[in-house]
Amino acid sequence: MYEGVVQNLIDELGRLPGVGPKSAQRIAFHLLAADPADVERLTKALREVKDKVRFCRTCGNVAEEDECRICRDPRRDPAVICVVEESKDVVAIEKTREFRGRYHVLGGAISPIEGVGPEDLRIRELMQRLADGTVTELILATDPNLEGEATATYLARLVKPMHLKVTRLASGLPVGGDLEYADEVTLGRAFEGRRLLDV
């Protein structure tokens, strides 16, 4: 145990994900030895992230204003909405540079066993966005695990009366891997979702 303030810092750092007691101690002593200006920058960044960042009122993504950068961008196609679980997924899809539409962040997936039902996600907000008829395609990009699939099934059923084009991200073989190493569920999905090769 160290003296009050140092131990305090170690305890706080230790509460971060993936930081154990030993790492917390290492970071704490690094900060103690660091240039005061560096530490000042870090405290400023921490304070700002809590003060400035909120959630986009349209899509639920993290934003610095009422609306996020993507929702404000007029070049993004308002007719296509891609539904994801978390803000992290928006970043992952943006990296592909394949998608020019807009997003909707649900804030998780339906998981009855954890007590998370449809009413705990931003599904009502999604339905409001779909109500005015601008949106013609809904891309369901929830995680390809059981809870993500169940959430996609639930949403597809919910929007069925609206006669939208509803698509689900493909599941299949990872690029750059060997076929023999694929598990049978993934390989089965890859077969199911095979496409016509028109050369």
Add this chain to the structure above:
Amino acid sequence: MRDNAGVSLYRDEGIVLRTQKLGEADRIVTVLTRRTGRIRAAAKGVRKTKSRFGARLEPFTHVDLQFYERRSLDLITQAETLRPYGEPLVTDYPRYTAGTAMLETAEKLTAEEKEPALRQFLLLLGGLRTLADGAHDPRLVLDAYLLRSLSVAGWAPALDECVACGSRNRLRAFAIAAGGAMCGNCRRPGAATPAPPTLELMLALLRGDWEHADGSQPRHRAECSGLVAAYLQWHLEHGIRSLRHVEREAAPITTIDEEPG
């Protein structure tokens, strides 16, 4: 006794009940196994897209596993799918929610880790198979499973005789706290008074008489579900969270005239 006692590796087949995130890319997987009972084990790297493991360790999967025994959390070193029951369930929301309630119940009814629970395992396996086949109303499959798993756990409700006097006639009430049906003479205040076909339906579900159960009316099914849920919650201290999210397949839901037990 496991086949390879003394060695730190052991093998068993089981049904994945639940997964929880652990650290960066790992999961804690809860499995109900045939020989060892309920096990919580760690699976490394399964959340990465390149993992060959991930799909095999999803809830509802009947899987053949190899574990490495450790002091705290055992490690899953190999997994082979026997049958992925999740695949047919996940595309049908009412079936998925019913299945989730079955998994949660199985976890709650096997309180001790690594205590063999063969009958609970077989019951869950049969229940998931029936649910995935899609031949019966998912809520009926769930209620049948709940009644039978409670019976295996030692809480079988009395349905064809009065819990107080043993009479087989004029069964009018269902007293949750007393443990089953009651005749008109013994009926206690506060006991539910289900329609006679509801008690018959519960009995049919407990015995596996699907012909009778499939022919039942929606309002009796709804009443049966209400009673089974109340009976289950009474016996399980913390209740089953997913039960609240279970959906009915048919749209019209008749009212449940349920009284507190």
